[in-house]
Amino acid sequence: MDEAIKLAVIGYPVGQSLSPVIHSHWIEQHDLAGEYKAIEITPSNLKSSIAKLLDKGYRGFNVTIPFKQDIMDLCDGGIDDTARMIGAVNTIIVKDGRLHGTNTDAFGFSESLKLSGASFAKTHALVLGAGGAARAIVYGLKQMGFKKITIVNRTLTTAQEMAEDFAVEALPIEELYAAAKTADVLVNTTSLGMEGQPELNFDVQQLPQHCVVCDIVYKPLYTQLLTDARASGRQTVTGLGMLVHQARLSFLKWFDVMPDDSTELQHKLQQKMHEQKEQAEQKESAA
Ligand SMILES: NC(=O)c1ccc[n+]([C@@H]2O[C@H](COP(=O)([O-])OP(=O)(O)OC[C@H]3O[C@@H](n4cnc5c(N)ncnc54)[C@H](OP(=O)(O)O)[C@@H]3O)[C@@H](O)[C@H]2O)c1
Structure with a gap:
């Protein structure tokens, strides 16, 4: 063997x-x-x-x-x-x-968006956040052929530096909702909305009805942003897709086999997340 x-x-x-x-x-x-x-x-x-x-x-x-x-x-x-x-x-x-x-993060995000079943034009993507994950997302969106990409971040200088690297636009947080008006795709790449972090507090009604709302945070699977977007009838993409698809490309590089996402795998992941949440709650109540 x-x-x-x-x-x-x-x-x-x-x-x-x-x-x-x-x-x-x-x-x-x-x-x-x-x-x-x-x-x-x-x-x-x-x-x-x-x-x-x-x-x-x-x-x-x-x-x-x-x-x-x-x-x-x-x-x-x-x-x-x-x-x-x-x-x-x-x-x-x-x-x-x-x-x-x-x-493999850029592939992970693009593949997750492409395979989500959501329909969208590639005219304008709005990216919230300018950290490490945002760089992969912006790279992925560029590779996908989005005509315009806007980065909005709490710290404007970080967004501006990234915008320069990728030849895209950075706007101050005050202009967020003005930029949202034309977004075909919105991606939250900040850590806001993640378990243990403050909420993002984004008003999805400021987006066009056709806008696809993506969150790369996957704990919880449905963040407040995605819950609001879903309730308003907008298309949503969770962060679990990005996680699985970036892993697919890593696996290919090691084993020369491209594995698939599957319902069975999604169930295993959600089960694991549920266990981790329960353990964290038990730890908290014991403290
Ligand atoms: N689904 C996936 O496969 C996947 C992959 C990678 C990462 N992620 C998730 O993506 C999130 C970001 O990861 P990262 O590596 O990019 O982190 P990071 O480099 O630390 O960047 C964090 C980003 O969030 C913003 N932020 C943090 N706290 C904030 C606050 N209180 N108010 C406003 N903005 C705030 C930061 O803004 P400033 O620049 O102003 O500090 C920055 O833009 C994490 O939740 C991570 O778990 C998911």
């Missing part, structure tokens, strides 16, 4: 990552020799921890917060154009002991 291909998601913290559920599901489904773990690395130990994992025979990694930028310095096998443009690496392929970096 072939030796199992060892893979892991590395981050700090990483215990709540859903990536092991996704990749283990596909490894089993395709009857592949592989194993996928979540490995927490203390930020100051990134380089030495990677060296140890390579010694143990690891062949690939997903990289999550806070290492998506720092890992770039360790990619001695190179970084592809997508990751370079986004400015972050979320997937590592180890070949001949060298780390090759790429980023």
Whole structure:
């Protein structure tokens, strides 16, 4: 029997990552020799921890917060154009002991939007937020061929820097609803609306009725933004799609097999999220 291909998601913290559920599901489904773990690395130990994992025979990694930028310095096998443009690496392929970096988040988002069944024109996309995930989203929207992309962020200078990198528009928060009037697609890439974070407080009535409303936050699956958009009859896309589709491309790079999203996988993920929420609530009530 072939030796199992060892893979892991590395981050700090990483215990709540859903990536092991996704990749283990596909490894089993395709009857592949592989194993996928979540490995927490203390930020100051990134380089030495990677060296140890390579010694143990690891062949690939997903990289999550806070290492998506720092890992770039360790990619001695190179970084592809997508990751370079986004400015972050979320997937590592180890070949001949060298780390090759790429980023599958932009594909994850675009594929999620394309396969959601939503219909939309590619005239104007409005992106809320200008953090790490926003860079991948803007890159993805550009690749999809959106004619106009507007970034609105709490910190205008961050949005302006990103807008310059991608040759798109940045507007101050005061102009948010003016920009919303023409949006075909709205994407929340801020952490607002996530469990434990403040709400986004966005009035969906300011969007055209045909606007597709996307949130990349997936805990909860239906954020207030998506709940409001759905209640108003607008099309919605949850963040779970992006998570699964970015994972598909990583899996392809490691195993040369493109796996599918499926109802079975969605059920497993929602079950896991439910368990994690219950555990967090129990912990809170015990404290
Ligand atoms: N679905 C997926 O596959 C996927 C993938 C990646 C990330 N995500 C989710 O996307 C979210 C953002 O991740 P990230 O890596 O981009 O984080 P990040 O780099 O820390 O960026 C956070 C963004 O949220 C904004 N923000 C934070 N707190 C705010 C507040 N109180 N008021 C207004 N704006 C605020 C920040 O604005 P400032 O610039 O003003 O600070 C920034 O634009 C997270 O919830 C993450 O879980 C989902």
